[in-house]
Each structure stands twice: as structure tokens, then as C-alpha cells.
Amino acid sequence: MAIFGLWVINKAGGLVYQRNFAEGLAQLTSNEHLVLAGTLHGIHAITSRLSPIGSSSGAHVIEAETFKMTILLTATGTKFVLITSIAEPSANTVLQKVYEAYADAVMKNPFHTPEMPIRTEGFDTRITALIGSGHT
Template sequence: MSIQHVFIISKAGSLIYSWENKANESISVEKTYEWPLDVKLNYIDQKATVVFGENDKVKLRYTISAINKLNVINGKFIENDKEQDILEYLENESNYPLTLTFNSPQLTANEKIILSSMFHSLYTIAAQVSPTPKSYGIECLETTQFKLHCFQSLTGVKFIAVVSESFTQSIDGLLRKIYEIYADYALKDPFYAIDMPIRCEKFDDALNTTLEKYENTSAVTI
């Protein structure tokens, strides 16, 4: 699925809704390495994480989930009834060749909140420093791994879609459709308070249906 994330950020900069493509959770990469290891790993949140030297399909922030088919948990694994530290094990030349299994990174709830607040600030700065009068700020960010598209409503609510780097379809129509769903199902919910997290089953269902239809249409078009 090309659409990876959808975020809705309030006018004040707080994250009020997030959707994540669950198919991404199953993405893993297995690769056999010879000595010396050509990627740099550090512990981040007790996970052996790639911090330098991405190559092939192994990207930055990918974490090691297994070594030689043995599960790695909190940087440790069991080999021959002995607990091993993954980074210490990888520093020993006699352990090579070996096979590592990497998992793609998953954003935690706290990371989503922090990144949403950060993007809100960057959006405001971009609008202020832009040489274009009445600039609306950041509409698209492109990296080597993803594209981020943003649509801001007249009331200051931001609708964000993160898609794969190979995605070529226009995303503006999708963002405006999500805005319509927000207006129809969230704002019209008598139990919903403005700028509070969206907890509405009908909103979830409408969004999932829209994303599925858009993905299928894009696949046919591409």
C-alpha cells in the first residue's frame, strides 16, 4: 500500500488523529553479512538500530529482530543456552558470516505527538519566511524514503498524508476528501469537542473506505 500514514493536527498544533498502514508492520529484510559489518548500529530504546550506512533495502532506523533465525529481544538473544548481547556478538569476527533480519521502524504514540508538534512549528515558520505573500506554508516534503503532503483548512486544521517515495499520483484530492469526512463525521458528532482526539467509529470507517478506494484507483492508474 502506497499510503503509509494519515495525520490530523489541530490549529494549536496537537495531534488529534493518526492512521497507519498496518501492512507496514510485516515488512522485514533478511541479509547475510561477511566481516566487517558495513552498517553502523547503536541501541535506541533497547533495540539495535541502523544509524549509518544504509544499503540495499536496509534503511536508517531499521532494527534487528533476529540473528541467524534467533529472535532478538531488547538487544539480547539466546545461542546454545547462553544469552548474547547483539552488538558485542557482531563485533566478533569469528561469528561471521551471519544472517540478520531487520524490521522497518514503527512510530510510537509519543513520537507521533512530538513529530506533529514539530511539523506544526515548521509549517508556521515556512509561512512566515516565504517570499510569497499569504503563503500557506509547507504543502509537500520529499525525501529518499517518503513524500509528505499537507492541506490546511480555513480554520487551521492540518491534514497530512505520508506516501511512498515512488508514489506519483496527486494527493490533494485525497486530503480534501479527508477534510470532508472530518467535517461530516467528527464536527457533526455531538460528543466531539473541537481540538480533542477524534474517537468516532463512523469517521474511522469512512476514512478506511476512502483510503482503500483511492489506493485501488491509483493502482489501476499507475
């Protein structure tokens, strides 16, 4: 059980925060991360429209053979994506705590511009305490 990475995607589909926490993820360039975040944003939009019964908020978990992506969509359209091992039981709990850290350290920061990359030391510190030091 492991947490491999965390992405924060703004409501327009732009990657505003990305961090790796464990070995195992492919080493991607910044541009590749941006493309993947935009693609996930599109997939999430499509899945929100596919529901055969009523409305849907889109995909919450995307599972592959060796990892899964757990997605938390906020009321403002910001997506928090946790990339974990398939057996990771605490992904939803961790995402909720990441969202709390985002609300406290980023959104309450008067120097942060909404929808722009997150460069708030307090957020990094809280994520490190929550998940680990990681590999950037």
C-alpha cells in the same frame, strides 16, 4: 505507489488522529508521534513566514528520499497530513476526501469536542473505505 499514514493536527499543534495504512513506516510510540506532529506544526508555521513574495499558507509538500508528506491546511487551522510514497499521484485528492469525511463525521458529531482526539467511529469507517484498513 502507496499511502503509509494519515495525521490530523489541531490548530495548536496537537496530534488528534493518527493511523498507519501500509508497512514501511517506522514503528513509533504514541509520544514520538505527538513530538513529530508538534515539530511539523512548527515547521509549517516557519514556512508560512519565509515567503519572499507576499503571504504564504506554509509548506504543502515535504519530500524525503523515500516518502513525501502532503499537507492540507484548513481555514480553521487544522492540518491533514498524508504520508505517501514519492510517486503517489492522488495525495491531494485523498486529502480533500479525508477533509470531507472529517467535516461530515467529526464536526457534525454533537459528542465530539473540537481540538480533542478524534474517537468517532463514523470517521474511522469512512477513512477505511477511502484508504484501507491500515495498521494502528
